[in-house]
Structure formats: C-alpha cells, structure tokens
Amino acid sequence: GIEEKVPVAIVSQGSPLMYTPALKKAGIRVIQVCSTVRHARKAADAGVDAVVVSGTEGGGHSGFDQLTTMCIVPQVVDAVDIPVIAGGGIGDGRGLMAALSLGAEGVYMGTRFIATRECPAHPRAKELILATPDTGTISLRHGAPSPAVDDATGNRGFVEERRGSIRLVINDYLRRVMADGKFSYDEIFGKASPDDPGKKSNRTVDSYIWGKLENTSISAGQISGMIRDLPTCRELVERMVAQAEAVLKRLRGFHAE
Amino acid sequence: GIEEKVPVAIVSQGSPLMYTPALKKAGIRVIQVCSTVRHARKAADAGVDAVVVSGTEGGGHSGFDQLTTMCIVPQVVDAVDIPVIAGGGIGDGRGLMAALSLGAEGVYMGTRFIATRECPAHPRAKELILATPDTGTISLRHGAPSPAVDDATGNRGFVEERRGSIRLVINDYLRRVMADGKFSYDEIFGKASPDDPGKKSNRTVDSYIWGKLENTSISAGQISGMIRDLPTCRELVERMVAQAEAVLKRLRGFHAE
Numbered sequence: 154g155i156e157e158k159v160p161v162a163i164v165s166q167g168s169p170l171m172y173t174p175a176l177k178k179a180g181i182r183v184i185q186v187c188s189t190v191r192h193a194r195k196a197a198d199a200g201v202d203a204v205v206v207s208g209t210e211g212g213g214h215s216g217f218d219q220l221t222t223m224c225i226v227p228q229v230v231d232a233v234d235i236p237v238i239a240g241g242g243i244g245d246g247r248g249l250m251a252a253l254s255l256g257a258e259g260v261y262m263g264t265r266f267i268a269t270r271e272c273p274a275h276p277r278a279k280e281l282i283l284a285t286p287d288t289g290t291i292s293l294r295h296g297a298p299s300p301a302v303d304d305a306t307g308n309r310g311f312v313e314e315r316r317g318s319i320r321l322v323i324n325d326y327l328r329r330v331m332a333d334g335k336f337s338y339d340e341i342f343g344k345a346s347p348d349d350p351g352k353k354s355n356r357t358v359d360s361y362i363w364g365k366l367e368n369t370s371i372s373a374g375q376i377s378g379m380i381r382d383l384p385t386c387r388e389l390v391e392r393m394v395a396q397a398e399a400v401l402k403r404l405r406g407f408h409a410e
Numbered sequence: 411g412i413e414e415k416v417p418v419a420i421v422s423q424g425s426p427l428m429y430t431p432a433l434k435k436a437g438i439r440v441i442q443v444c445s446t447v448r449h450a451r452k453a454a455d456a457g458v459d460a461v462v463v464s465g466t467e468g469g470g471h472s473g474f475d476q477l478t479t480m481c482i483v484p485q486v487v488d489a490v491d492i493p494v495i496a497g498g499g500i501g502d503g504r505g506l507m508a509a510l511s512l513g514a515e516g517v518y519m520g521t522r523f524i525a526t527r528e529c530p531a532h533p534r535a536k537e538l539i540l541a542t543p544d545t546g547t548i549s550l551r552h553g554a555p556s557p558a559v560d561d562a563t564g565n566r567g568f569v570e571e572r573r574g575s576i577r578l579v580i581n582d583y584l585r586r587v588m589a590d591g592k593f594s595y596d597e598i599f600g601k602a603s604p605d606d607p608g609k610k611s612n613r614t615v616d617s618y619i620w621g622k623l624e625n626t627s628i629s630a631g632q633i634s635g636m637i638r639d640l641p642t643c644r645e646l647v648e649r650m651v652a653q654a655e656a657v658l659k660r661l662r663g664f665h666a667e
Contacts, residue, residue: 190544190635210478218545221467221478223499223508224632228544231636242480250511251480253664254657255504287447287485288475375481378447379488400511401661407510408658 155179166214169199186240186261188216188225190232197233204229204237205261211241212264213372215292215320223255230256244376246396250404264374267361270385275364278371279383285322287378291331292318293338321370322377342369412436423471426456443497443518445473445482447489454490461486461494462518468498469521470629472549472577480512487513501633503653507661521631524618527642532621535628536640542579544635548588549575550595578627579634599626 155175162176165186176183177200185196186205193204206229208222209215222241230237239252240261252260267274268282294317319338321327327341335341342356360371384392412432419433422443433440434457442453443462450461463486465479466472479498487494496509497518509517524531525539551574576595578584584598592598599613617628641649 208478208480209476210481219466219476219549220544220632221465221480221499223465223479223505224467224501224635225544227502227504228636242478244481245484247484247512248480250661251508253661254507254511287477287482292476375477378481379485398665401665404507404510404658404661408655 155181163205164201165205169196169201173199173201184238187229188220189218190225190228193229193233193237197235201235203235203258204233205240206237206257207261208239208241209292209318209320210375212290212320212374212377215241215318217317219292219318222252226252226255226257241374242376244374244379246393246398247400248376249393250397250400264376265380265389266386267373268380268383269389270383274361277364277366278361281322281324281366281371282373282377282380283383285373285377285380287375289323290320290373290375290377291323291327292320293336293341294318320372320374322373324366324370326366326368327370412438420462421458422462426453426458430456430458441495444486445477446475447482447485450486450490450494454492458492460492460515461490462497463494463514464518465496465498466549466575466577467632469547469577469631469634472498472575474574476549476575479509483509483512483514498631499633501631501636503650503655504657505633506650507654507657521633522637522646523643524630525637525640526646527640531618534621534623535618538579538581538623538628539630539634539637540640542630542634542637544632546580547577547630547632547634548580548584549577550593550598551575577629577631579630581623581627583623583625584627 158179159181161182161184162172163184163186164172169183169185173183173185182203183201184203184205185199185201186207187193187196188207188209193206196204206222206226207215208225209219210221222239222243226237226239236258237256238259238261239255239257240263243249243252243260243262244265249260264282266272268279272279323331330341356369357372359365360369415436416438418439418441419429420441420443421429421433426440426442430440430442439460440458441460441462442456442458443464444450444453445464445466450463453461463479463483464472465482466476467478479496479500483494483496493515494513495516495518496512496514497520500506500509500517500519501522506517521539523529525536529536580588587598613626614629616622617626
C-alpha cells in the first residue's frame with residue numbers, strides 16, 4: 154500500500170501502534186476501526202486521523218464487548234478529539250441521520266453496499282441478504298475460551314459471550330449446525346470443510362465470491378432485514394440523500410411544535 | 411389498574427391478546443413492548459395504540475434476538491402503522507434525535523432516569539451506574555436450554571445466545587461468578603442466595619431498593635458508560651432539549667454545505 158501511495162488506509166484488529174507510524178510517515182491518512190472507548194483512545198494517542206466505531210449489529214467481526222452503535226458512538230465522540238465515523242446498523246438515510254445525530258462525522262457501510270449491482274459478490278450471497286429477516290443474523294463467539302479475568306488491569310481475556318464475535322446470516326447450513334448444539338464460530342468453522350480438507354480457500358471467499366453456501370454462511374449485519382432490492386450504488390446514495398432530507402424536515406417539524 | 415382508570419398501560423412479556431381487549435374496553439391506551447418485527451405486527455394486529463421497540467443495549471429483559479435499537483426501530487416503523495417509541499441506548503439529546511431520525515415518535519428511557527435525584531433507587535445502585543464504563547454491562551442468557559428448531563414454523567425455541575436475555579452491570583459479584591465459568595442468568599441467579607434460602611425478596615428489590623450488591627447486580631443499559639451525574643429529572647429533560655437543539659443545528663449545517 155505504501156509504495157502505491159494510497160491516500161487512506163483503514164486498519165482494524167491489532168494495535169494502532171503497529172502500522173500508524175509508517176503509514177503517517179508516507180503521507181497516508183490512517184483510520185482505525187474500534188469498538189470500545191479504550192481502543193478509540195489508544196488509536197487517537199497513536200496518532201491516527203480518525204476512528205471508525207463499529208457496533209455489534211454490523212456484519213463480520215464485531216468486537217469483544219457487543220456494544221451497539223447507538224451506545225458506543227456518542228461515548229467515543231466524548232472521549233476523543235479526532236473525527237468519529239459510525240459503522241454497524243446503517244442501511245438508509247434514517248440510519249445516516251441517526252449516526253450524525255449521535256455525533257459521528259460520517260458513516261461506514263458494509264452490508265448495504267454488498268447488496269448493490271456493482272458489488273462483485275456472488276448472486277446467491279446477495280439473494281441471501283435479501284431473504285434475511287430482522288432476526289436472521291447471529292453473532293457467534295470466536296477465539297479460545299479462557300475465563301480468567303485480571304482484576305488489577307480489568308483485562309477479562311477471552312470470556313464466553315465477551316470474546317470476539319462474528320456476525321453471520323443464519324442460513325440453512327448454520328441453522329442445521331446450531332440445531333446440533335454448536336454455537337461458537339470455532340466449533341462450526343474451525344476446521345476446513347470435511348469434503349475438502351486440504352483446500353486453500355477460506356469461508357469468506359467460498360461464500361461471497363463462489364456462492365458456495367452449503368457448508369458456510371456469509372457475514373452480514375442486522376440491517377439485512379431492511380434490504381429488499383439491489384440498486385446501483387448511485388441509486389442507493391441518491392435515495393439516502395433524499396431520505397436524509399426528509400428526516401431533517403421531520404426533525405424541524407418536531408422543533409416547530 | 412382498570413378500576414383506577416389509569417390513562418395508559420405499558421405491557422411487556424406475553425401475548426398482546428392477553429390484556430389488550432379488556433384494557434381497550436375500559437378506555438385505557440395500550441402500549442406493548444416489543445423487540446422484533448413479528449412481535450410488533452402481532453401487537454398492532456391485536457389493536458394496541460403504540461409499540462415500544464426495545465433494543466438489546468437496554469437494561470434488564472432485552473428480548474430473544476439481540477436486535478439493536480439502530481436496526482430494529484426503522485424495521486418496525488416500516489412494518490406497522492401505529493406510533494413506534496424507541497427504547498434502549500437513549501441517554502441524552504443526541505440519542506433522542508437519533509431515535510427520531512430512525513422514525514420513532516418518542517423515546518422510552520430507563521437507566522438514565524434511574525440515575526436522577528428523584529428516583530427511589532438505593533444510593534449504592536445509583537453509584538454503581540455512575541461507576542460503570544462503556545464495556546461494563548453484559549447480556550446474560552435466560553431460560554432453559556432447548557436447541558430444537560422447528561424448520562416449518564421458523565420457531566427456534568430457546569437456543570443458546572438467542573434465548574431471552576437480561577442485561578446487568580458487571581459488578582464485583584458478577585465478575586467473580588463469571589470467572590468461575592458461569593455465564594447464564596439461571597446459573598447465577600436461579601436459586602435464592604445461599605445465605606438466605608427462604609427469602610421472599612427478589613434480585614431487583616434486593617439490588618435496587620435495598621442496595622445489597624454482594625450477591626447480585628443491577629439491571630442497566632450500555633449507556634451507563636455515559637452517565638456521570640445525578641441531575642434532577644427537570645435538569646435532565648432541560649439538558650436533553652438543549653442538546654437536541656444543538657444536534658438539529660448541526661444537522662442543518664451538514665445540509666447547507
């Protein structure tokens with residue numbers, strides 16, 4: 154990335170001290186993805202230009218503490234002096250205006266942009282998002298269990314529900330393995346699929362690129378339940394702007410009353 | 411309630427068909443607390459006047475599906491024709507404006523009003539809310555395990571993380587029992603406390619009214635992390651209105667750009 158002089162690097166999972174100095178030295182703006190006040194403060198102290206604050210409702214990796222966008226965005230806004238970008242749970246102009254109301258300077262959207270014409274995801278993956286209801290995703294625990302909590306530092310290690318988590322769509326495959334009593338990411342996806350033990354692919358490539366959903370599922374957020382079409386990105390953005398203007402008009406109406 | 415002619419009844423946990431007809435017949439307005447689109451539709455069909463939609467970030471009982479306020483409020487707004495009131499994660503004027511942006515007609519606030527001078531909760535319970543950081547609550551599973559899923563109806567019964575849940579503050583007591591490997595509400599609070607096996611009290615009364623936090627914790631939402639004072643209710647509401655006006659001004663500024 155540094156050789157290609159990319160203008161902005163979005164970094165997640167791992168200390169902000171790892172890449173920030175080299176990226177900044179190369180003139181690249183750095184945005185760190187965080188999900189707690191402590192991590193956002195660490196990133197700000199490390200010199201990043203902005204943070205993405207990602208709530209548990211978002212698809213894929215969604216932090217250790219299951220904090221929701223509604224709760225964590227204003228707490229990070231109060232804690233750091235750099236711009237905060239809200240991620241997780243934003244699917245339309247109403248979500249955009251809610252995020253800005255919470256103090257965010259912008260939004261970070263994944264699932265909604267996967268369900269667009271331009272996205273190279275496999276049609277079966279896009280169809281699965283369209284078919285997912287409000288209750289159709291689950292945040293699976295991830296990582297090795299270790300219930301040790303260090304009272305001195307407050308570091309709770311990886312404990313049960315507070316371990317790192319990954320939000321996936323509950324498709325037929327996931328429903329079947331959950332019915333067998335499996336509820337952690339490692340129990341379900343920890344090994345290569347039995348029919349292809351030597352494969353070099355991974356779950357995300359299999360599901361999103363190849364559309365193979367028989368032995369896996371896709372990462373997607375709770376807003377999947379409100380996604381009902383596959384617009385172009387242009388149509389999506391124009392629709393969001395129109396919705397945001399309608400929200401602003403509505404909010405001004407409350408004020409006038 | 412019916413004899414006293416209360417003007418409004420807020421009903422939660424259980425079918426909206428149970429009390430709605432009798433309450434409506436007595437001229438009482440009925441508001442049903444819901445946490446999914448399906449439950450909100452059922453309540454609207456049963457004739458309630460409005461629904462409270464409560465996200466998983468809220469304190470206490472927080473539904474079966476861990477849906478967040480950001481995601482479930484707009485989905486319910488789209489699904490029903492009656493007013494939607496947003497609950498869970500609203501602690502100040504920013505949260506109020508976010509909820510209204512999502513399409514809610516009003517907000518339902520618990521934790522923030524417990525941390526006021528007027529609230530009769532025990533001072534130790536209020537102090538615990540003030541001391542709780544962003545990551546200081548946990549949603550514990552509730553109910554008997556039963557991983558059966560009925561594919562025909564989509565009813566997943568009570569399965570692991572998707573069982574009913576209760577959000578509590580992680581205090582010293584809860585931290586200790588979690589370190590012992592206990593992570594479900596029933597494991598922790600299923601029996602009367604060992605030192606008083608015959609007691610007729612319950613966890614909520616013990617903690618919130620009597621301030622006994624040695625063998626229990628309090629229900630509170632993820633916004634506990636942004637609560638830093640104990641204002642009067644009047645001060646709280648006036649502050650929220652001022653914050654909401656500042657948010658509106660900020661949103662209008664984005665529009666003008």
